[in-house]
Amino acid sequence: MEQALANGVYLGAQYALIALGLTLVFALMNVLNFAHGQMFVLGGFVTYTVYGQLKLPYWIALVASALTLAIVGALFEKFLFRTVLKRSSRDESTMLLAAGTAFFLDAVILLIFGEKQRGVPKIVNGILDLDVVIMPYDRLLIGALAIVMIVAFILFMQFSKPGRAMRALAQDRTAAQLMGVEVERYSMIGFALGAMLAGLAGGLLVAITGVNSGIGGPISIKAFMMVMIGGAGVISGAILGGFILGMVEALLLSVLHSYGDITYLVIFASLMVFLSIRPQGLVGKPWG
Amino acid sequence: MKRRHVVKAILAASVCVMAVNFALSQAAQADELKIGFVGVTSGPAAAWGTSNVRSMQTLADMINEKGGVEIGGKKYTINILTFDDQKDPKRAIAGMEKMAQEGIHYVVGPNVDDGAAAVRPVAEKGNIIYFPYAFPKELYTKPAANAVLGMIANYQSGPAIYKYLKDNRGVKTVAFVAANESDPLSQRDSGVAAAKALGLTVVAEKDTYQNDTRDFTPVLTPIVKQKPDLLVLSGVAPGNAPLLIRAARELGYKGLISTETAQDAKVLQEGAGDLANGFISVGGASTPEIRSKAMEDFIDRYTKKFGEYNDESNTKVYALEYILDTLKANPKAIDSVDEFKKTMDSFTAPNPYLKGDKQLKYVGTTSFGQKRQVSVPMVVNEFKDGKFQTLFVAEVD
Numbered sequence: 001m002e003q004a005l006a007n008g009v010y011l012g013a014q015y016a017l018i019a020l021g022l023t024l025v026f027a028l029m030n031v032l033n034f035a036h037g038q039m040f041v042l043g044g045f046v047t048y049t050v051y052g053q054l055k056l057p058y059w060i061a062l063v064a065s066a067l068t069l070a071i072v073g074a075l076f077e078k079f080l081f082r083t084v085l086k087r088s089s090r091d092e093s094t095m096l097l098a099a100g101t102a103f104f105l106d107a108v109i110l111l112i113f114g115e116k117q118r119g120v121p122k123i124v125n126g127i128l129d130l131d132v133v134i135m136p137y138d139r140l141l142i143g144a145l146a147i148v149m150i151v152a153f154i155l156f157m158q159f160s161k162p163g164r165a166m167r168a169l170a171q172d173r174t175a176a177q178l179m180g181v182e183v184e185r186y187s188m189i190g191f192a193l194g195a196m197l198a199g200l201a202g203g204l205l206v207a208i209t210g211v212n213s214g215i216g217g218p219i220s221i222k223a224f225m226m227v228m229i230g231g232a233g234v235i236s237g238a239i240l241g242g243f244i245l246g247m248v249e250a251l252l253l254s255v256l257h258s259y260g261d262i263t264y265l266v267i268f269a270s271l272m273v274f275l276s277i278r279p280q281g282l283v284g285k286p287w288g
Numbered sequence: 289m290k291r292r293h294v295v296k297a298i299l300a301a302s303v304c305v306m307a308v309n310f311a312l313s314q315a316a317q318a319d320e321l322k323i324g325f326v327g328v329t330s331g332p333a334a335a336w337g338t339s340n341v342r343s344m345q346t347l348a349d350m351i352n353e354k355g356g357v358e359i360g361g362k363k364y365t366i367n368i369l370t371f372d373d374q375k376d377p378k379r380a381i382a383g384m385e386k387m388a389q390e391g392i393h394y395v396v397g398p399n400v401d402d403g404a405a406a407v408r409p410v411a412e413k414g415n416i417i418y419f420p421y422a423f424p425k426e427l428y429t430k431p432a433a434n435a436v437l438g439m440i441a442n443y444q445s446g447p448a449i450y451k452y453l454k455d456n457r458g459v460k461t462v463a464f465v466a467a468n469e470s471d472p473l474s475q476r477d478s479g480v481a482a483a484k485a486l487g488l489t490v491v492a493e494k495d496t497y498q499n500d501t502r503d504f505t506p507v508l509t510p511i512v513k514q515k516p517d518l519l520v521l522s523g524v525a526p527g528n529a530p531l532l533i534r535a536a537r538e539l540g541y542k543g544l545i546s547t548e549t550a551q552d553a554k555v556l557q558e559g560a561g562d563l564a565n566g567f568i569s570v571g572g573a574s575t576p577e578i579r580s581k582a583m584e585d586f587i588d589r590y591t592k593k594f595g596e597y598n599d600e601s602n603t604k605v606y607a608l609e610y611i612l613d614t615l616k617a618n619p620k621a622i623d624s625v626d627e628f629k630k631t632m633d634s635f636t637a638p639n640p641y642l643k644g645d646k647q648l649k650y651v652g653t654t655s656f657g658q659k660r661q662v663s664v665p666m667v668v669n670e671f672k673d674g675k676f677q678t679l680f681v682a683e684v685d
Contacts, residue, residue, distance in 0.1 A: 007506045014503070052558070106330070114596065115334035116552065117527035119559035127538060136538045139505075209502040210559045212527045214331040218500030250506040257495045257510045264468065264498055 001254070002132040008250035009243075010139055013146040014205060016242030018219065019226035020153060020235065021197030027170035027233035028190035030091065031081060034098040036198050037219030038105035043069050043199025044211030045113045051207075052120035058207070065203030066196045073195025076101060077188045102216065110213040119210035142204050149200060150239060157235060166190045170233065228275060231284020240282055319356065321364035321622070322390060323348075323611060326383035326407065326418075327397030328375040333499075335526050335552070336399040336421065337372070339600040344368045344396060344608045346590040346601075357612050360619025366612075373398055377406035388414030393625050396438065396607045398422065401471045408432065415625045419607040419662070423475065428652060428660035433629060437652065437661040438607045442475040442523065442548035444655060444684045445570045445666055447482040449546055452668065452680060453518055453568075454486060457544060463492035463516035465507065465532070467499040472523030475548065479522050491516050499525065504535035512539045521547040526600065529567070530559025537563040544568065552599040557674040567671040568679060571602050575667060575678040583641040599676070603664055605641065606648075610662045613637040613648055632659050654685050 022036045033039075043065040051061035084097050124137040157163035165186045168176040177183050202211065226245050230237025245267075252263045275281075325344060327337035348366040356363040369390060371383030380403035387395050388410060395411070395418040398404045404422035411418050411434045419438040420427060427435040453459040462483045466476035473496070480493045491514040497507040511519065521532050524547045533545055533556070546568035556564040579602075586605055591597045614628055615621050617635050621628035632650045639646040642665060652661030666684060669676035 003509050004506065007503075007509060011503060011506065110330060110334065114594075115329070115338040116596070116598065117335070117530065117555045117559055119530060119555075122561065127540075129540070134539055139538075205502065209531055210527075212335075214334050214527075215500060215502065217331070218498075219502075222500075253506040254510055257492075257507075259494065263496075 003134065004250050004254035005247075006133045006135055007254075008247035010135070010143045010246070011250055012243030012246030013143045013150070014201070014242075015222065015226055015246045016150055016239040017146045017197065017201045017204070019223045019230070019238035019242045020150065021194035021201075022220075022223045023227050023230075023233055023235060023238035024166075024197070025191055025194035026227070027235070028166055028194075029077075029081065029085065029094075029187055030233075031085075031094045032098060032224075033194065034095070034220055035076075035102035035105050035216075036194075036223055037221075038102050038109065038216035039069050039072065039195050039198035040202040040205075040219050041109055041211055041213065041216045042072065042105060043202030044206035045109060045118070045202075045213075046199065047203035047206045048113075048118045048120055048211060052118065058123050062200065062203045065199040069199025069202075070192040070196040072199075074188050074192040076195070077191035081191065082184065082187065102220070106213070106216055109216070113213055115213060117210050117212040118206070120207055123207050139208060142208055145204055146201070149197075149204075153197065154235065162186065162189055166193075225271065228271065228281055231281030234281070234283050234285075237281050237283040244282075319362065319364050320367050321357070321359075321615075322367045322369055322392045323608060324387040324390070324392040324395035324416075325368060325370040325397050326373055326380055326387060326395055327371075327399040327403070327421075329370070329372040330374055333375050333399065333525055335598065335600065337397065339598040340396055340399070340421075340604045340607070341368070341370050342590060342594050342598065343601040343604040346586060346593055347605060347608050349593065350586070350589055351612075357616070359612075359615050359622060362619075366608075373403055375400055375403065377402045380404075380407050381410055383407075384410040384414070384416065384418070388416060393417060393623070393628075394611045395419070396611075401474060404435065408435065411435070417611075417625050417628055419610070422471070423478075425656060428656040428658070430658060433658075433660075434625065435660060436610075436632075436650070437656075439550070439603050439662075439664060440548075440570060440666045440684055441655065441661075443478040443482065445548045445668070446475075446479045446520075447486065448666065448680075448682050449548065449568060449570075449668055450479075450483050450486050450488060450518070453544060453546070454488060457517075459488065459517040459544065461489045461491050461514075461516045462518045462520060463495070463511050463514055464490065464520045464522050465492070465495045465497065465511055466522035467525070467528070468496040469499055469523075472499075474523075476520075476522035479520055479548070483520075488518075499528070501528070502531070504528075504532050505539065508532065508535050508539055508541070512536060512541045515541075516543055518544045518546060521545065523547075523549055526550075526552050526555050529569075530556050530564060533564050533567055534560040550600045550603055551671075553671065553674060553676055554596070554599075556671055562673070564671050565673065569669050569671070569676075571599060571667045571669050571676060575669065575676055577678050578642055578665065578667065578681065580641055580643050586641070602667075606662050606664050609640070610648060610650075651683075651685050 025033045046065040046068045047061040050064045051058050126137045128135045165181045226241035230241030256263050329337040352365045356365040373380035373383050380398045384407040399421045401422040404420035419436050423441045464476045466472035492511045551569040618631040637648045639648050649663045650659035651663045666682040668679045670679045
């Protein structure tokens with residue numbers, strides 16, 4: 001059980017970092033970014049190229065992933081989402097655009113990086129063996145880095161000027177505009193930040209789980225699950241959702257493994273029941 | 289006047305060139321042999337179909353450069369038509385229908401069980417012989433007649449591997465883990481049956497994972513606690529194998545790990561490094577000890593064309609070779625799949641990819657009651673320091 005709990009904490013930190021960017025973009029722009037998983041994958045491949053292929057230090061690879069995705073996110077917002085949001089007030093327009101960008105990124109990533117699973121050399125060797133819990137040092141490091149990044153993100157949103165502006169935008173776009181917040185600028189920064197978080201998560205996790213061009217869709221689905229659990233558009237909800245999903249997954253896989261293929265059935269069934277009772281998630285607001 | 293003559297001459301020459309080009313293109317079209325591919329080349333399982341397509345395209349390039357393949361005294365250039373079914377049976381049906389509309393009689397794929405089963409009616413109605421990489425026996429046993437298994441099935445390789453490991457490595461207990469999808473689950477079930485038939489004790493047979501799992505530590509934690517002598521990764525996708533191996537080893541698992549599916553050495557090395565040493569899998573003409581110069585040339589050409597070789601192509605190279613060599617053996621089969629079927633029973637040709645005098649032939653009588661499987665060497669590999677080493681070689685009848 002101790003091992004399952006340790007697995008859950010580690011999985012939760014991973015998941016929370018993945019979900020943060022998605023919920024940020026949703027909060028700021030009311031856009032469900034279906035390409036979030038593909039952005040995660042692109043971040044993983046950038047780290048793979050810089051660290052795994054070019055043999056540069058891992059931290060440079062992480063910075064490269066973050067910057068690449070921030071630029072991709074900013075470009076997507078400026079030239080695609082901003083245009084569509086100006087011309088259409090229908091939610092499905094941005095949803096279709098987001099789906100389109102997901103397919104586009106899928107195709108580009110497959111073309112550039114190929115179909116194979118990729119991995120990088122371990123960033124830290126060795127295993128922490130406490131008898132009841134076994135955890136490789138690289139997982140501990142990545143888990144800790146993920147938690148540091150989550151904390152840094154919360155502090156940024158809480159105390160920096162752009163963070164306050166984005167929170168104002170998320171609360172009430174019109175009021176924020178009337179108070180002098182540059183809506184377009186901070187929407188772009190927010191989208192870039194969301195994409196950057198996806199890229200950072202991809203860059204971090206490529207050191208543990210590798211990356212391949214086909215996992216973008218499944219990553220997005222998992223991120224949506226976390227956001228639904230915690231509450232869409234709420235930062236604390238994404239973190240909570242990530243840790244809950246990670247913990248539930250680790251514990252159920254440990255407890256239910258002898259009953260066959262029911263772990264994910266139980267998770268999805270529970271999620272349906274939960275959403276029918278509390279559609280806004282744990283900390284979300286029912287009015288959006 | 290002179291200028292007018294020059295213009296006339298240019299026009300006349302242009303018309304002549306166009307006429308010659310048209311005639312040549314017509315002739316070229318008439319001598320084109322279309323071979324189809326319907327399988328998965330996108331999404332998490334893209335590696336399976338992509339290695340098929342790239343093998344076919346590489347081989348077609350090599351043949352076309354030499355002027356094409358000679359069948360019945362006539363040269364044909366090979367044109368590979370591909371369709372990505374995205375691992376979706378509905379799309380696989382659409383792909384096979386497209387091949388039928390194109391008048392194609394020979395198709396490689398699909399890559400998975402449900403896709404291969406779904407296309408069967410279309411293939412039979414459209415007079416298409418297809419080469420799936422899927423294991424359901426009903427596809428290859430009568431009354432089914434149009435599917436030809438393109439590789440070794442797990443129920444053929446599994447028992448051989450388990451017996452080898454029981455006899456040579458002292459394996460007594462086995463644990464199985466599989467993705468929660470039809471192919472891996474059916475492979476797990478037949479693996480469990482084979483292990484039990486050999487008298488091995490199965491300590492875990494219900495454990496599964498979602499195919500899109502990225503972290504396998506929670507999945508493997510309860511299995512590793514059982515301390516099996518052998519951990520079988522049933523039907524594992526090449527992308528998941530290194531992750532599972534790494535998670536198991538990092539959890540302290542010391543036993544053997546094997547699978548019955550083909551894997552890629554570079555993927556294993558990148559994803560698991562030295563932790564993958566000792567991993568046992570199945571390949572085609574995969575190891576330097578047995579492969580011929582022609583196989584080396586194919587690997588070089590593939591690598592130049594696509595930047596990187598895929599070890600799965602050691603098996604995937606065979607399907608197109610079998611189609612072409614069977615057509616060479618009976619040229620009437622170009623337009624008649626019935627002729628192709630007749631030829632399959634007696635067909636033999638030199639195997640260009642193996643050293644020695646090995647033969648290409650259709651097999652499957654023991655498993656399916658009829659010859660509906662290509663004979664490829666069952667090379668059981670052991671991964672060691674970034675490369676596969678041959679553990680043993682066997683044949684399927």
